[in-house]
Amino acid sequence: MKKFTLIVLTLITLISCKDDDVNVGIVNLEFKNNVNNNPINLNTTSYTNLSNETYTVSELKYIISNIVLIKENGDEFAYPVADSYFVVNEEISSSKQISLSNINAGAYTKIRFGVGVDQSNYPLNEVANFIPTAEENGMLWSWSAGYKFLKFEGSFTPQGGTAGDFLLHVGSHGTALDNYKEITLDISNTLTIGDGTTSNLSIQADISKIFDSTFTHSLEEKSDIQVDPDSEKIANNVQTMFTILTTN
Known part of the structure; x- marks a missing residue:
């Protein structure tokens, strides 16, 4: 009986040690918003x-969510859903730095993330802590429990036209219109996570693609988009605006 008890205790110890031996590190994501490779400057x-409209940006915010790191063999590390929702606010520098802790060690060649809140967690499931x-x-x-995935505002002047303000707010509207988008980016230099190490990944967001990408949007034709079928076109453009800049 003593021998059996010793074996059981040994197995428990080995299992405990195995759990403790999982190597983890930190990944810092930095989002850099620009227009055609030039850093964005609010209000100035x-x-x-491409519609020959000049514009200035007064407000730029978007929700980043559901972050997943992917290895070359396809294995995925999904950051905990409850902690995987962030607002990137161009006006607040710290919001553009997202620190992810306890990332399993390994070499990652892709990153996937969402812009907005997916329907499975809409509006409150598992992300109630994100509401504040x-x-x-x-x-x-x-007027609703829904989220704005993108908040993009400013002023514009069409060629030969009258100046005005623009307001582009994109979100999902119940089950009728799902504007949540996921983006998968290749990490060409490979993101290597070691035990106790901190790695950095810089992601560029080219804001010009909000207007000109999969679709072309003219502010003279429509400068106010909120609960609107045209928000789907803006969401599709937003899906194309991210690229990887650097890793280290």
Whole structure:
């Protein structure tokens, strides 16, 4: 009996040690918003879209969610859903730095993330802790429990036209219109996570693609998009605006 008890205790110890031996590190994601490779400047710098409209940006915010790191063999490390929702706010530098802890060690060649809140967690499932952050940043519709995935505002002047303001708010509207988008990016230099190490991944967001990408959007034709079928076109454009800059 003593021998049997010793064997059981040994097995328990080995299993415990195995759990403790999982190597983990930290990944810092940095989001850099720009227009045609030039850093964005709120309220000051003017840009021109393909519709020959000059515009300045007064507010730029978007929700990043459901972050997954992928190895070359296809194995995935999904960051815990409850902790995987963030607001990137161009006005607040710290919001553009997302620190992910307890990432399993390994070599990762892709990253996948969402823009917005997916229907399975819409509006509150598993992400109730994100509500205060979204509310503080004005990323909740005032008349509904839904989220704004993108909040993009400013002023514009069409060629030979009258100046005005624009407001592009994109979100999902119940089950009728799902604007949640996922993006998968190749990490060309490989993101290597070691035990106790900190790795950095810089992601560029080219804001010009909100207007000009899969679809071309003219502000003169429509400068206010909220609960609108055209929000789907903006969401499809947003899906194309991210690229990997650097890893280290």
